[in-house]
Amino acid sequence: MRRETQNILLVLLGGALLKISFSGTYLRYVKPSHQWLLITGGVIMILLAAVSIVRELRGNRDLDSDHGPDDDHGHSHSARSAWLLVLPVLAVFLIGPPPLGSDSVERAAGNRPEVPSTEGEGSTVFPALPAGDPVAVTLSEFSSRAAWDRGHSLDDRTARLMGFVVQEGDDTYVARLAIGCCAADAFPVKVKLLGRELSHLADDSWIEVDATLRPGSATRDNSYVPSVTVHTVRGIPEPEDPYEH
Incomplete structure (x- = not known):
């Protein structure tokens, strides 16, 4: 050359x-x-x-x-x-390629690996959440607390979750992609939204949700994806940083 x-x-x-x-x-x-x-x-x-x-x-x-x-x-x-x-x-x-979104989440769901049994393993007591409702929680932290918190810190608390919409069949999720280093190693984190008709929300539209956890909804059978009862939903602009870290 x-x-x-x-x-x-x-x-x-x-x-x-x-x-x-x-x-x-x-x-x-x-x-x-x-x-x-x-x-x-x-x-x-x-x-x-x-x-x-x-x-x-x-x-x-x-x-x-x-x-x-x-x-x-x-x-x-x-x-x-x-x-x-x-x-x-x-x-x-x-x-200007866009950030990863609902397509990546749906592909990951279609290739879901077998989740090993961890009954009785990995559970811990998480730090107390701040006082007052709603309390802003990342989807990664919310999912971890829902699956592994022996202290049940999310019970009877209203959490404020932010992410993009993923429609999978008749189910609606709020999701984010978490990255360890870069977008190449991104993995999806999602929460199932229940209690309201949300099928009108478009894939990849960004929302802020106030909701309460349905205790025991994050299980091995659903790859520890928690479900919540939705109280309010608001459309928001896409954040500058679309990923969780």
Whole structure:
């Protein structure tokens, strides 16, 4: 590959990293704590391209440029492969892939693994919830408390849950995707909504729900997905960070 092409690719890739870092769209791909890594990577790529361009303008060559002018012809396959790096750049600049949503949740439900029996295992007493109702709880924490809390901290409490709508047959869920590192390792967390007719809610629309847990609803048979009785539902804008961490 010609050195000019390498410089162009470095500038494009570095610019794409900086764009998603400063625009906030990096939250669709990685955790908030990774922003500085993306910025560092983007700056390094652009600096490398700048150094190479300056050296070219001064008539210098890198120490490893020991090949002749016709050498590009012998590496046409490598050059074509390298140009594939432009595809994610174009996706970032022109398309802006959306965050994962209801499709990912439904696919995970369709490939649900066998859940091992954990009767009597993993139960613990969770810290007390703040006083006052409704109490804002993430879906991950709500699901964990519903399945494993020996102290039954959610009983007779109204929880405020936020997530996007997932319609599965006749059932309606509020869901989020939790990530450990990036969107590639995302896994769904969902809560079944009961007590009101909610089939009119569109998939992937964001809602805030005030609801109470139906004790004992999170079982091994349903992969520990709790059910709640809904009191109120409100449509909300998609948050800046669509994932739980």
